[in-house]
Amino acid sequence: MTKMSYFDAGRLALEEEMRRDATVWAVGEDLGRGGVFGQYRGLAEMFGSDRISDAPISEAAILGVAVGAAMMGTRPVADMRYSDFALCAMDELVNQAAKARFMFGGQARVPLVVRGPLGIAGSAGPQHSQSLEAWYAHVPGLVVVCPATPADNKGLLKSAIRCDDPVVFMEHKGLWNFDGEVPDDAHYTVSLGRARKVSEGKDLTIVSWSKQVHVAAAATQSLARDGISVDLIDLRTLWPWDKVMVFDSVNRTKCLIVAHEAVAVGGFGGEIVATVAEKFGGGVTVRRLGAPRAPVGFAPSVQDAVRVTEDAIGAAAREMVVRKPEKDGA
Structure with missing residues (x-):
């Protein structure tokens, strides 16, 4: 076990999954400089810009690219900066990613992780502080995850990346610097659906x-x-x-x-x-x-x-x- 922060545990989970599986990659705004909260720090230097990919300020474009790439056989992690901003890409998430497996009779899957930090932290105001997890739980086809500890942030993110269905992964902004014991094992995962x-x-x-x-x-x-x-x-x-x-x-x-x-x-x-x-x-x-x-x-x-x-x-x-x-x- 190693003591580390919630955001370091998430960063480690992505690094381990990218080393394990060459089809795993991330796309979003400012990922090359480490992400808005530092949760991608150092990954661009490790894996290059093809796998830690900076995107323009367009959530619809980010998720649209990620959905298509997932259907073509890769495992994208699409970063929304804030969960509130994912609302600009609800069609791509709700009408495309969530429904593709059903609409094509299981011939297409969308192994996509949509990373959207949620919750109240600092004085971020009404457009950066919402907790909208119930919206996504309402949509058939989406898996919804809300980790509370560094260990779960690591284990659940790894399981989300390995999931063959789209996962809305909602980390709390107020927990980024929260420390906890995290297993050192690169194979450590936490099963989805288990409390x-x-x-x-x-x-x-x-x-x-x-x-x-x-x-x-x-x-x-x-x-x-x-x-x-x-x-x-x-x-x-x-x-x-x-x-x-x-x-x-x-x-x-x-x-x-x-x-x-x-x-x-x-x-x-x-x-x-x-x-x-x-x-x-x-x-x-x-x-x-x-x-x-x-x-x-x-x-x-x-x-x-x-x-x-x-x-x-x-x-x-x-x-x-x-x-x-x-x-x-x-």
């Missing part, structure tokens, strides 16, 4: 992903001091999501919170809560926590107003554990 159990508990299940996992972990520690034990699940992959782990946990705790940084309205938390409610009926207590339906501001105080905080998760948890179905009937 991670962060902590074991019997009173409450909390499901989260991306940077919000760390907020939920802090809330979990606070709740433990009050005698409330939390089964905390880092979903890691939003589609496909690990229903087996979530159902097993909720079946034991009878109580579920889904917390995410994205706007609550239409957020993926609603999908998880609805699926659990359909599975267990009135036998469980469920709640989703997300941001209000408002743009993210520039000022830190305005940003803080839309965050799902440790205190908010803790307050919801304490109320829900008291009102759990088995305690209501006591």
Whole structure:
């Protein structure tokens, strides 16, 4: 194991995959100078401009080229700089990449990774701070990944590059400098569709992903001091999501919170809560926590107003554990 940052782990994953497979390459704006966050640093010197390819300021062109190249047998990593900017290429992603395998009866595949950093970090304002993962989870044909740790950023990116379907890979901008232990093994991968159990508990299940996992972990520690034990699940992959782990946990705790940084309205938390409610009926207590339906501001105080905080998760948890179905009937 080696301690490294989240962005260094992603950079290492791409380097290892490019060494392993000559068909892997990357395209996007400013990749030659290391990328906007440094996540491609040094790769142009290692692999040359044919494989770390700078592109003009046109997300539609970047994804259009990448989709075509994927269908012709290569494995492109298309960098969008910010996930917000991928909206300029929604036709290429949603109508072309996501549907090609179905439209051509499996004769064509699109092994493409669309790398789109998401979330609130610094004073980036409303056009650079969104969490739009639910949009992509809604689209048949797309795999959606949101890693929370350096180890997962490495292992999941490697699995995404090896996947034969298009993957929307959403790294949180607020985690780039987050350090953690990462396996040294060049063959290390993390399976898509498998969640991670962060902590074991019997009173409450909390499901989260991306940077919000760390907020939920802090809330979990606070709740433990009050005698409330939390089964905390880092979903890691939003589609496909690990229903087996979530159902097993909720079946034991009878109580579920889904917390995410994205706007609550239409957020993926609603999908998880609805699926659990359909599975267990009135036998469980469920709640989703997300941001209000408002743009993210520039000022830190305005940003803080839309965050799902440790205190908010803790307050919801304490109320829900008291009102759990088995305690209501006591």
